[in-house]
Amino acid sequence: MARPTPYYPFFDRLFRQSVTVDLGTANTLIYTDDGGIVLNQPSVVCFQKEAADRPKRVAAVGTQARQLLGREPANLEAVRPMRHGVIANFSAAEHMIRQFVDMARPRPFFSRRAAFTLCVPAGATQVERRAIREAAAAAGAWKVSLIGESLASAVGAGLPVSEATGSMVVDIGGGTTEVGVIALGGMAYNGSIRVGGDSFDMAIVSYVRNLYGVLLGEQTAEHVKKNIGSAVRDVPREHMNATGRSVDDGLPRTVQLSNHDIADAIEGPLRQVIGAVKRGLETAPAELVTDIANNGIVLTGGGALLGNLSRRLTSEIGLEVRIADEPLTCAVRGAGMAAAAGLLDELAYE
Ligand SMILES: Nc1ncnc2c1ncn2[C@@H]1O[C@H](COP(=O)(O)OP(=O)(O)OP(=O)(O)O)[C@@H](O)[C@H]1O
Numbered sequence: 001m002a003r004p005t006p007y008y009p010f011f012d013r014l015f016r017q018s019v020t021v022d023l024g025t026a027n028t029l030i031y032t033d034d035g036g037i038v039l040n041q042p043s044v045v046c047f048q049k050e051a052a053d054r055p056k057r058v059a060a061v062g063t064q065a066r067q068l069l070g071r072e073p074a075n076l077e078a079v080r081p082m083r084h085g086v087i088a089n090f091s092a093a094e095h096m097i098r099q100f101v102d103m104a105r106p107r108p109f110f111s112r113r114a115a116f117t118l119c120v121p122a123g124a125t126q127v128e129r130r131a132i133r134e135a136a137a138a139a140g141a142w143k144v145s146l147i148g149e150s151l152a153s154a155v156g157a158g159l160p161v162s163e164a165t166g167s168m169v170v171d172i173g174g175g176t177t178e179v180g181v182i183a184l185g186g187m188a189y190n191g192s193i194r195v196g197g198d199s200f201d202m203a204i205v206s207y208v209r210n211l212y213g214v215l216l217g218e219q220t221a222e223h224v225k226k227n228i229g230s231a232v233r234d235v236p237r238e239h240m241n242a243t244g245r246s247v248d249d250g251l252p253r254t255v256q257l258s259n260h261d262i263a264d265a266i267e268g269p270l271r272q273v274i275g276a277v278k279r280g281l282e283t284a285p286a287e288l289v290t291d292i293a294n295n296g297i298v299l300t301g302g303g304a305l306l307g308n309l310s311r312r313l314t315s316e317i318g319l320e321v322r323i324a325d326e327p328l329t330c331a332v333r334g335a336g337m338a339a340a341a342g343l344l345d346e347l348a349y350e
């Protein structure tokens with residue numbers, strides 16, 4: 001449970017800082033008005049396990065902790081506290097946020113007591129939202145506002161969110177895909193599915209196990225996806241080697257995978273992503289859909305970088321699809337800009 005945070009109005013006014021945090025399934029980013037993106041780290045925390053002579057403590061966070069994921073020695077435990085855009089392990093999330101804020105804060109004595117704006121997926125339940133608020137409060141925030149990830153991504157991608165024209169943004173993160181239609185500063189449609197880059201990685205792991213009898217680590221699968229991943233099959237073949245453990249004898253084995261293999265492997269989750277986009281077009285108000293047909297769709301989040309994804313989406317839905325500049329940082333930049341400018345109406349926040 002979060003500790004109650006004492007409130008000192010005088011100090012808050014004096015040292016108040018506004019911090020925006022995108023606590024993502026794969027990556028956490030922190031943005032401040034004066035410093036821009038001050039932290040960009042994998043959402044991983046590594047604990048040194050409890051022993052007779054010492055309590056459990058944080059041994060590493062972020063990049064360092066990620067390197068240990070799946071290869072940690074017996075006394076260490078690497079954890080990904082977020083799953084599908086929400087907290088899966090509360091205490092680990094709290095520790096991770098605390099460490100990240102400490103790493104990012106420019107003024108060491110005061111700025112942990114900042115006003116936080118956090119991105120949340122549209123599909124997060126009330127309980128999940130409260131957990132995110134409490135984790136931020138426990139890590140030192142004196143005030144916590146939440147903003148929908150779609151809206152934040154749309155602002156970060158430079159879409160004209162406050163105009164009457166409808167814009168569609170599709171944010172494909174590690175754990176969720178968010179489809180948003182925005183007009184006049186508010187959400188006209190917001191859909192969220194618990195499918196994202198992690199689902200692609202797991203699909204690659206099970207494809208390689210079923211077809212080649214080799215068990216890949218999730219990080220190896222992600223590495224292959226980033227290097228030769230493709231959302232379509234009709235491209236020249238490219239190959240890459242991946243090493244895992246043979247299901248038969250438990251010994252290391254290397255398999256050669258092609259971009260066509262990856263396209264086959266990820267077809268299931270990819271169809272779910274395409275389905276979510278189609279549902280958005282079917283459900284959003286007709287006038288806005290006309291605008292989207294004219295202006296196209298914008299992709300954000302790391303999943304937007306999957307090879308040939310925009311081509312695949314265009315061929316499935318017949319609209320122009322473009323990838324935002326710097327898709328991995330759109331949500332945090334957009335949330336920071338929205339919070340600073342009061343750009344969006346009160347309804348956008350909770
Ligand atoms: N070049 C690439 N090709 C395919 N996928 C990529 C590429 N680069 C990053 N990704 C994927 O993007 C995902 C991370 O994206 P992002 O940082 O936007 O997610 P997140 O915000 O942490 O997650 P969420 O929003 O779901 O909580 C990972 O699954 C990663 O594998």
Ligand SMILES: [Mg+2]
Nearest residue numbers: 024173301331
């Ligand atoms: Mg995200």
